[in-house]
Amino acid sequence: MTAFAEIRVYNTLSKSLEKFVPLHGRRVFMFVCGPTVYDYSHLGHARTYVFYDTLARFLRKMDYSLFYLQNITDVDDKIVNRAREEGRHPLELAREFERYYHEDMAALNVTSVNLYARASDYLPEIFEQIRVLLEKGHAYVTETGVYFDITTFPDYGKLSGQKPEELKVHRIEPDPTKRNPGDFALWRNRPREEFGWESPWGYGRPGWHIEDTAISIKHFGKQYDIHGGAIELAFPHHEAEIAQAESYTGVKPFVKYWIHTGLLTVEGEKMSKSLGNFVTIREALKKYDPNVLRIFLLSRHYRSPIDFRWELLDQARSSYERIVNGYGNLMDMDVMEDGEAGERENDLLKEVEKIRRGFFEAMMDDLNTAEALAQLFELVRVVNSFYEESGRITAAGRAEVVTAFTDMFDVLGLRVGEGYDESMLRNLVSILIEVRAILRKRKEYDLADEIRARLREVGIELQDTPEGTKWRIKRS
RNA sequence: GCCGGGUUGGCCGAGCGGUUCAGGCAGCGGGCUGCAGACCCGUAGACGGGGGUUCGAAUCCCCCACCCGGCUCCA
Numbered sequence: 001m002t003a004f005a006e007i008r009v010y011n012t013l014s015k016s017l018e019k020f021v022p023l024h025g026r027r028v029f030m031f032v033c034g035p036t037v038y039d040y041s042h043l044g045h046a047r048t049y050v051f052y053d054t055l056a057r058f059l060r061k062m063d064y065s066l067f068y069l070q071n072i073t074d075v076d077d078k079i080v081n082r083a084r085e086e087g088r089h090p091l092e093l094a095r096e097f098e099r100y101y102h103e104d105m106a107a108l109n110v111t112s113v114n115l116y117a118r119a120s121d122y123l124p125e126i127f128e129q130i131r132v133l134l135e136k137g138h139a140y141v142t143e144t145g146v147y148f149d150i151t152t153f154p155d156y157g158k159l160s161g162q163k164p165e166e167l168k169v170h171r172i173e174p175d176p177t178k179r180n181p182g183d184f185a186l187w188r189n190r191p192r193e194e195f196g197w198e199s200p201w202g203y204g205r206p207g208w209h210i211e212d213t214a215i216s217i218k219h220f221g222k223q224y225d226i227h228g229g230a231i232e233l234a235f236p237h238h239e240a241e242i243a244q245a246e247s248y249t250g251v252k253p254f255v256k257y258w259i260h261t262g263l264l265t266v267e268g269e270k271m272s273k274s275l276g277n278f279v280t281i282r283e284a285l286k287k288y289d290p291n292v293l294r295i296f297l298l299s300r301h302y303r304s305p306i307d308f309r310w311e312l313l314d315q316a317r318s319s320y321e322r323i324v325n326g327y328g329n330l331m332d333m334d335v336m337e338d339g340e341a342g343e344r345e346n347d348l349l350k351e352v353e354k355i356r357r358g359f360f361e362a363m364m365d366d367l368n369t370a371e372a373l374a375q376l377f378e379l380v381r382v383v384n385s386f387y388e389e390s391g392r393i394t395a396a397g398r399a400e401v402v403t404a405f406t407d408m409f410d411v412l413g414l415r416v417g418e419g420y421d422e423s424m425l426r427n428l429v430s431i432l433i434e435v436r437a438i439l440r441k442r443k444e445y446d447l448a449d450e451i452r453a454r455l456r457e458v459g460i461e462l463q464d465t466p467e468g469t470k471w472r473i474k475r476s
Numbered sequence: 477g478c479c480g481g482g483u484u485g486g487c488c489g490a491g492c493g494g495u496u497c498a499g500g501c502a503g504c505g506g507g508c509u510g511c512a513g514a515c516c517c518g519u520a521g522a523c524g525g526g527g528g529u530u531c532g533a534a535u536c537c538c539c540c541a542c543c544c545g546g547c548u549c550c551a
Contacts, residue, residue: 015480035551048551078549161479162547208549230551231480237550262481263545272550299500300489305482305544315488315501322500325514362490370490374499381499388508388516 007062007364010303012234012258013159017366022225023256028059028066031216031255033229033237034116036073037097038082041104042278043293043308044264044271048230049110050294050413051261051302051367055228056112058363058411071215072098072118075205080195090195091120104281108290109413117215119206123197125214126206129248130186130199138247139186142177146187146201149179153243156182159258160235184240186210209240213248222249223256231260231303232270262305271308279308291414292317298369298412319377326380327405327416329387333398341394344386348393349400351382356404363411376408429460433469436462 007020022028032052035045052068059066074094083090098118105111130146133139138152150156150164157163164182185207190196196205216224222245229238238258245254263270266277284293296316300306341349355378362371383401386393393401409416432451439448452462461474 012480033551036549041551045551051551076549157479160546163478228551232546232550235479235546236548261551263551265544268544270545270550274550295500296488303481304489307488307544309487312488312501318502319488319500321514329515368490370500371498374490377499384515385517 008366009257009259010366011256012260013253013255018257020257022064023223026064028064028226029069029220029224030056030059030066030226030228031069031071031212031220031224032113032227033212033233034070034072035101036076036078037094037101038076038079039097039273040280040282041101042271042273042280043284043297044230044278046104046108046281046284046293047264047297047306048228048261049105050108050297051369052228053108053110053112053413054298054369054411055259055367057413058367060112061407061411062360066112067115067219068113069115069117069216069219070113071212072101072116073211074098075119075195075211080205083195094120100282104285107285108281108293109415111413115219117219119211119215122211122214122218123206125218126187126210127199129210129214129217129244130201132248133186133244136247138243140179141201142175143189144175144177145185145189145204145207147178147183148186148240148243148247150182150184150243151180153247155246155252156239156243159239159242162235162239184209184236186244209237210244212237213241213245213254217245217249222251223254225255226257226259227255228259228261231262234258234260261302264306264308266308268307284313288313288317289320291416292320294413295320295323295373299373301370302367319373323376323380323414324416326383330383330398330401330405331417332391333387334392335398336392336394339392339394341397342390344390345393345397348382348386349397352379352401352404355379355382356407359408359411369412372408372412376412379404379408429455429471433462433471437469 008017009020010016011018030052032049035041056066056068072094074091079094080090083093086093102116105113130139133148134141134146137149139146139148164180187199187201187204187207187210189202189204192203194205196203216227227238227241242254246252265271266279269275269277271278281293292313293316296313297306299316299319355375358378359372359375362368362375365371379401405416408414432455436448436451439445439451455462455471456474459474461472463470463472
């Protein structure tokens with residue numbers, strides 16, 4: 001795609017649509033808050049990570065060289081508590097759910113992350129940042145830990161619009177050792193029986209926000225382009241990151257573009273583990289193709305909430321089938337290896353080019369995936385229409401249309417026509433075997449043999465045995 | 477209470493000042509079809525309520541109602 005087209009994104013920091021201009025030319029650095037690995041991931045997580053995966057795919061398609069970094073929170077109260085309940089080591093538990101997370105992401109075709117960084121691998125960086133923040137007077141030590149003094153950072157609240165004074169009102173468990181109710185922990189002292197590390201300020205664990213700045217500054221330096229995450233993280237998590245990073249480095253802004261995704265709700269309530277109303281990714285994938293999930297999640301603009309119902313996945317499945325059929329019809333056309341493109345074909349190619357442009361313009365307009373999908377359906381429509389009328393296309397013409405499809409599939413992360421899963425193959429072969437058994441019973445051996453011979457041609461060998469017909473894939 | 481976001485046809489959702497409000501799902505009529513499906517053509521149906529600004533508003537302003545999120549770990 002053209003490298004000079006203009007992308008616009010909504011920046012939470014400025015509360016407005018901004019032209020996307022990376023800090024370093026075509027090089028883009030993006031950090032997205034990853035999961036806390038203490039349980040299976042649910043559709044809410046899928047929503048966020050499918051979106052950033054799509055953003056990453058789009059930027060790369062637009063010829064940006066993107067480095068996409070994601071943290072894995074493997075040190076956290078929830079992990080420690082659950083591990084204690086199960087009598088396991090916290091990090092062992094964390095590794096298990098981290099593995100499931102990667103499996104789920106792979107299933108959803110979320111493949112764009114360059115590096116996953118575990119919080120537990122960044123203790124030296126965390127110590128260093130806390131040390132400097134103390135030295136600069138932004139933090140202080142008490143008997144319960146190390147805290148960031150928000151009064152030393154006048155910009156605190158600039159991302160979320162929260163005013164520090166207002167925050168006093170609704171503190172739930174005020175820590176009397178803190179200077180201000182809104183101060184957040186950089187380091188929390190813990191009893192020695194608990195999992196933790198020795199630090200210069202006592203035994204314990206890092207605070208809630210420091211891992212992200214430790215990881216991102218280590219890999220990206222003092223400034224980078226995009227920080228993503230769900231909107232629920234804007235306050236206090238991202239606000240705290242800004243305070244830590246800008247106080248630590250003295251460089252503003254820490255991040256040029258703050259991008260936040262809307263939440264996934266269930267019957268109007270946030271899908272979350274604590275509410276118990278969640279559907280795990282693997283549960284959904286038992287019933288629906290990953291492409292269906294992606295279409296469902298991308299059919300609404302990323303900043304809007306999505307209210308989940310199973311019925312909506314049924315709708316998305318029907319939509320997906322339309323795409324598969326359209327693409328299938330294209331593959332099914334008569335290809336003329338060296339014919340001339342007719343007028344009808346030239347018209348088709350013109351329309352396809354227009355649609356392709358529409359698709360990318362939609363994506364450039366603050367990642368309007370809903371509109372982009374509409375363009376994909378337009379493409380299906382014109383292809384079907386052409387298929388119905390003529391169905392004959394030159395090889396070059398078809399290649400162009402295929403490219404339009406695959407460009408869109410690449411960006412949306414859809415895997416269409418990339419082969420079939422094994423269960424489908426097995427089912428298919430069993431159907432043929434059953435039909436053949438009926439033919440044999442009727443002594444219609446010509447047809448039965450025909451089936452066996454034709455299967456052999458495509459590499460499937462049937463063997464009639466006393467226990468029934470068996471089959472295997474022949475290596476050739 | 478404070479800070480964000482939202483309310484578009486039966487369902488899901490674009491559009492955010494200017495031709496008859498995209499697209500998908502589900503309908504309906506027709507075509508193609510041994511049947512079914514797919515596909516094609518056609519068709520119907522919506523801007524939460526009330527004021528205002530404007531030649532013109534789903535789009536801007538005000539008021540009201542309802543919904544969601546954040547202010548506490550959370551994608």
